Amino acid sequence: MAKNFIGLDTEKTEQLASALNDLLSNYQIFYMNVRGYHWNIKGDNFFELHVKFEELYDDLLLKIDEIAERVLTLGHRPAHAYSTYMEKSEIPERKDVSDGKEAMGNIVESFGKIISKQRELLNMAGDADDEGTNALMSDYISEQEKTVWMYRSYLGQ
């Protein structure tokens, strides 16, 4: 089997890059949804949630850049057009959400999708001996599982 410039199986690396681009697309739509929550939230918890959503979208943005640069590190091109994101993202656009609980519920649901995708990538990366992608996914999963616990606690779940 052919190996690429960092010693990874060429075909498996191509599949990994494609799955990472799929993940990136989900992150981009998720990111824009959370910006919308930050802007449009109303009610008693405005100050708390406005800040919380900013903290979340800042973190998503960091991960967006890391995922895109991982695709480049693997020798492929990261998706960079909203039309592509819309086509690939399983997370739907959320418009005009001003209710805090609804926003939080959407966030928990989106994290569920993102974490599952990352777990699939973790397995793919393990199979391809791609330690770099593996470590990245592993860090994201444990961090976000904890975030989901806290957000669900906020929702009384």
Ligand SMILES: [Fe+2]
């Ligand atoms: Fe702001």
